[in-house]
Every structure is written in C-alpha cells, then in structure tokens.
Amino acid sequence: MARLLHIEASPRGSESFSARIAAAFVDEYRHSHPQDEVEQLRLFEHALPEFDAEAAAQKMQHISLLMRGEPGVAPVGKWAGVITEIERLKAADKVLISTPMWNFSLPYRLKHYLDVILQPGLTFYVNRRGEYVGKMGGKPLQLIIASGSAYAPGFPRADGGTKTDFLQAYLEHVARWMDFGDIRVIRVQPTAHPVPGEVTALLQGRIEEARAAARSF
Numbered sequence: 001m002a003r004l005l006h007i008e009a010s011p012r013g014s015e016s017f018s019a020r021i022a023a024a025f026v027d028e029y030r031h032s033h034p035q036d037e038v039e040q041l042r043l044f045e046h047a048l049p050e051f052d053a054e055a056a057a058q059k060m061q062h063i064s065l066l067m068r069g070e071p072g073v074a075p076v077g078k079w080a081g082v083i084t085e086i087e088r089l090k091a092a093d094k095v096l097i098s099t100p101m102w103n104f105s106l107p108y109r110l111k112h113y114l115d116v117i118l119q120p121g122l123t124f125y126v127n128r129r130g131e132y133v134g135k136m137g138g139k140p141l142q143l144i145i146a147s148g149s150a151y152a153p154g155f156p157r158a159d160g161g162t163k164t165d166f167l168q169a170y171l172e173h174v175a176r177w178m179d180f181g182d183i184r185v186i187r188v189q190p191t192a193h194p195v196p197g198e199v200t201a202l203l204q205g206r207i208e209e210a211r212a213a214a215r216s217f
C-alpha cells in the first residue's frame, strides 16, 4: 500500500481548472491503485501554522542547534505545526500538487505551505561541502498547473517583456532541492482562451492526459 498526498492550491473549487484536472487524476488513481490511500490537503481551507516572528526565531534556533550537532528545536509552539506538516509530507510515497498561476508565480497559500515545510535537517540538509541534499528520497511528484495565458516552457524566458513563468520553474526548483526524483508536469493553458468553446476541449484533453498519468504514477 502506498500513500498519495494531493496538495490543492486553488480556492476555486468546481470552477478551478487545476482542481478539476486533479480530481480526474485522483479518481483514476483510486481505480488503478485500489490498495493505496489518498489524502487531500486543501490549502485554502487548512489552517497552516503562521510563519511569524515565533516561527522564524525557532527556525534560526533550529539552524544554530543543527550546526552544533544537536537534534534541533523541540516540537513546541509554532514548530509543532511545522513538524506536523513535514510528517504529513514525509508519510506520502507520492505527491500531487495542483495549482493556479497567480501573478506569474504561485498563490500565497502554496508559498506559505512551502515556507512551512522547507526546513533544514527535515526536508533537506547541507553537507560538509556546503551542498544541498534533499530528504524526499526520490519520491515522484506530479504538478498540475493552470494559467489564464499560455507560457512557453523554459526559464528565464520573457515574452513581450512581461510574460515570464516563475511558477513551474520555482516549483521544480524546490522539488529538486528536496529530492523529488520523478517530476512530471501537466499544464492547462490558456484557461482564458480567446476562442469560445476551445476551453472545454482544452479541459477535456488535459483530463484525459491526467487520467493516463495517474495510471502510471
């Protein structure tokens, strides 16, 4: 039995392109992996620990302790919530993140989640040569990304001076940093399609792509 964690970063529910494609992915995954468990984390409904002055101070204390060869901060106060989220992520064998693009980048709740779980000694560490080493053990990650406009792959890439996609590049970067081994991407774009009717065909095509991806995930 394996565990799939689905992190949903659109607040738009049944209107959301990324969420509807992710729902098809999860539905097909359940059918093709009937022995597996699926957990859903809806970031706009879930109370993450605030990463405020207390949490930042605990993170700095944690780093100091690690550098002295000690185990790190105890799970109290804000750090207890940090550890809870990291344990949820580590308990997953496979991860699905569905997200919209907001202002060329990620929605603030997904950034909040990443600020919570990206912790030294827990999701990555720095070795004696000063290199980052991830602690996700090469587990697979499926990204489902929706954007109103279409973006060419690659980074950095500017289109007309303003259309640069920081979202996919950033998510892939932190995923590699944490040592996700097999990073797959489904893009649905442009969801603000200028041709009426084309959006329905676009969505249907990506739903089929997601179902096929789920079977081999």
Ligand SMILES: Cc1cc2nc3c(=O)[nH]c(=O)nc-3n(C[C@H](O)[C@H](O)[C@H](O)COP(=O)(O)O)c2cc1C
Residues within 6 Å of the ligand: 010, 011, 012, 015, 016, 017, 018, 019, 099, 100, 101, 102, 103, 104, 105, 146, 147, 148, 149, 150, 191, 192
């Ligand atoms: C706050 C906000 C910011 C957005 N910024 C962008 C953007 O920078 N580029 C873009 O192509 N679309 C942008 N959009 C459009 C969304 O990416 C698009 O509606 C997408 O379908 C949202 O994903 P969802 O349907 O899964 O919620 C933005 C939408 C919102 C609500």
